[in-house]
Amino acid sequence: MAKKQKxxxxxxxxxxxxxxxxxxxxxxxxxxxxxxxPESQKLLDELRRISQxxxxxxxxxxxxxxxEGVMNQLERDLLLDRSDVLAEMAGHKHLVWxxxxxxxxxxxxxxxxxxxxxxxxxxxQNGSVNRETISKVVATKETAKEKPAPVNAENASRxxxxxxxxxxxxxxxxxxxxxxxQIQYSHVCLIIKEDTASHQQTTLDxxxxxxxxxxxxxxxxxxxxxxxxxxxxxxxxxIFNDISRQARLDLVLSDDRSQAAIVVENITADQAMKIAxxxxxxIQLAYAMKMASTPTTPDLAEPMDFPQVFYELxxxxxxEFTELHTLGPRINQTRPAPQDDMPAQSIAANQPADxxxxxxxxxxxxxxxxxxxxxxxAPASDFPAHSQPAELVAVTxxxxxx
Amino acid sequence: MDPGxxxxxxxxxxxxxxxxxxxxxxxxxxxxxxxNAVFRMVGNRDDAxxxxxxxxxxxxxxxxxxxxxxGFYTWLFRIGMNLCISHHRRQQRVHMTSMHxxxxxxxxxxxxxxxxxxxxxxxxxxxxIQLKESYxxxxxxxxxxxxxxxxxxxxxxxxxxxYSQIARILEVPVGTVKSRISRAxxxxxxxxxxxxxxx
Numbered sequence: 083m084a085k086k087q088k089x090x091x092x093x094x095x096x097x098x099x100x101x102x103x104x105x106x107x108x109x110x111x112x113x114x115x116x117x118x119x120p121e122s123q124k125l126l127d128e129l130r131r132i133s134q135x136x137x138x139x140x141x142x143x144x145x146x147x148x149x150e151g152v153m154n155q156l157e158r159d160l161l162l163d164r165s166d167v168l169a170e171m172a173g174h175k176h177l178v179w180x181x182x183x184x185x186x187x188x189x190x191x192x193x194x195x196x197x198x199x200x201x202x203x204x205x206x207q208n209g210s211v212n213r214e215t216i217s218k219v220v221a222t223k224e225t226a227k228e229k230p231a232p233v234n235a236e237n238a239s240r241x242x243x244x245x246x247x248x249x250x251x252x253x254x255x256x257x258x259x260x261x262x263x264q265i266q267y268s269h270v271c272l273i274i275k276e277d278t279a280s281h282q283q284t285t286l287d288x289x290x291x292x293x294x295x296x297x298x299x300x301x302x303x304x305x306x307x308x309x310x311x312x313x314x315x316x317x318x319x320x321i322f323n324d325i326s327r328q329a330r331l332d333l334v335l336s337d338d339r340s341q342a343a344i345v346v347e348n349i350t351a352d353q354a355m356k357i358a359x360x361x362x363x364x365i366q367l368a369y370a371m372k373m374a375s376t377p378t379t380p381d382l383a384e385p386m387d388f389p390q391v392f393y394e395l396x397x398x399x400x401x402e403f404t405e406l407h408t409l410g411p412r413i414n415q416t417r418p419a420p421q422d423d424m425p426a427q428s429i430a431a432n433q434p435a436d437x438x439x440x441x442x443x444x445x446x447x448x449x450x451x452x453x454x455x456x457x458x459x460a461p462a463s464d465f466p467a468h469s470q471p472a473e474l475v476a477v478t479x480x481x482x483x484x
Numbered sequence: 485m486d487p488g489x490x491x492x493x494x495x496x497x498x499x500x501x502x503x504x505x506x507x508x509x510x511x512x513x514x515x516x517x518x519x520n521a522v523f524r525m526v527g528n529r530d531d532a533x534x535x536x537x538x539x540x541x542x543x544x545x546x547x548x549x550x551x552x553x554x555g556f557y558t559w560l561f562r563i564g565m566n567l568c569i570s571h572h573r574r575q576q577r578v579h580m581t582s583m584h585x586x587x588x589x590x591x592x593x594x595x596x597x598x599x600x601x602x603x604x605x606x607x608x609x610x611x612x613i614q615l616k617e618s619y620x621x622x623x624x625x626x627x628x629x630x631x632x633x634x635x636x637x638x639x640x641x642x643x644x645x646x647y648s649q650i651a652r653i654l655e656v657p658v659g660t661v662k663s664r665i666s667r668a669x670x671x672x673x674x675x676x677x678x679x680x681x682x683x
Contacts, residue, residue: 093673094666101640103647103662128677129669135622135676136641144519145533149511152540153504 096126100133195306267312268361270354271478273332273345274325286481289324293317309479315358318475322354325479333357334480335370346373358475492556500547511540514557517643518564524638525568527627535571539564554652561643561653565635572631625675633668636661 098104099112116123274286286309293313302308313321325331333346333354344367346353353373360366492513498506518539523532542563543550550559626634632654639650647665651658 090666090670093669094662097666097669098647098662101647101665128673132669132672132676133641135618136626136637136672137644139524139619139622139642141516142520142523142529142532144515144536145529148515148519148533148536149508149540151533151537152511152544153508155537155541156504156507156544 092122092125093129096122096129100129191308267474267476268358268366269476270358271334273334274479274481275330275332285328286325286479289321293321307481312474312476315473315475318358318477319355323351326351333370335367344370344374346370496556507544514560518560521638521643522564522568524626524642525634526571531571535567536564539567558649558652562655565653569631569635621676625672628671628675629668633664636664637668640665
């Protein structure tokens, strides 16, 4: 027993010597001992060989999907409202920034709504704005220039710090590492029209509860209540169907580049799902233009706030703009038509003549637009070659008080 | 940006602010080392993947608690090794599994070792077989160690960490690291050294 203990002590000493854990004086003393003791020297050689054989075991590289799995898990937590992960990570500062941005967004939104209603009720002589025309609008940059709406311009400038900056920087975050999934979001903005808005709001709260949309952002004003949330496509489908049983739903789409806005009145579930399944705003717009009929002047002051939805709901914290990259040119170049609904001609060709340049000038034909990586689970085959199937839908519901 | 922060410190700061890109960069930086160490702890690729992912997930979750005094790597390995030791205890409760022999993982390990041996073109076929056998013997010997002892050996001989770093990762005194590693080496010597003198 004592012999075994003595051996273990010697192994500990020799091991510490091999591992460089002895002081200079201890090492020197041991080396003298080793020179006089072949048994200890042999033991030292054995220990060295053992360490070397373990060290020489093949290094196993991490599977390529390891990081993707972690990021997916974190994203799932966020979407399932287990936001403690990033909330803990971001800490108090993160919450403070969220509150500040929420408050700023609320101020901008209330201002925008006030401006719209001022326009609608106080300036009917403009001819371009009333409640009815909100529902059937297609506008181009050209027409917007011909009929400038000062109030909208004012709103746009007020919204700039949040909408423009975050839209530019956050809307197109590039996960620039190959193993990180690029989740594609579509954005769908719907106006719910019903006479008894308060009843509608209660119903809507219940519907969102039923489908576990726990992290919807609700913005209330005297005239509107806006809900923003992110959900899966299936959830969106159910939510849409439940709401559409009780109220009329109008789809609102806008494209910043072309300054176009379009409203599809009384949108059907199929139409809504088609829009919700497509993350590429240009293709969304093309679908919507096919669904809508008469082009008129727009009167929509930032009805959608996708970057804010993204920012708020994914709890990304205050974005560090230096770390964010855009995905490159927006995929707006002429592209093949969607399979079933679109005729065999380009989207640009399907649009009004004065809109075409705005939709086609952003990417040159020689420089094909970068196609972001899409989640494996996205049913890419169901979509046109250049489309960006969306797994998730950022939804904005605007309940109008009538 | 704080000029005093290291590149890693900057990444961690960004992670705390909710920057997922920064976190993915941290994962990329450490995933191979951590996965290899975890794989050597559990001896099974699927378990190693799951435990490594869980380690990064928990690290993200607890980033607020990370003080930065011992380095992100140490902190990450602390989580990883604790998960491996817990996993080992769970496995022992359910059933005893070998690190490779008799399990599906055997095929993978064997293939890996064969490939490794094949890559050494200067080796003769006989030497390749000997090398493969040698790896198997090492893996068998590691398998004999209790999880805490195996962790010490892996951190020392594979990760080349000092005793004090190992002590910080495993949250034990340096003396415990010394005694664990010497006991582990005694066992390894019995298994790996032919004709060693009985103690």
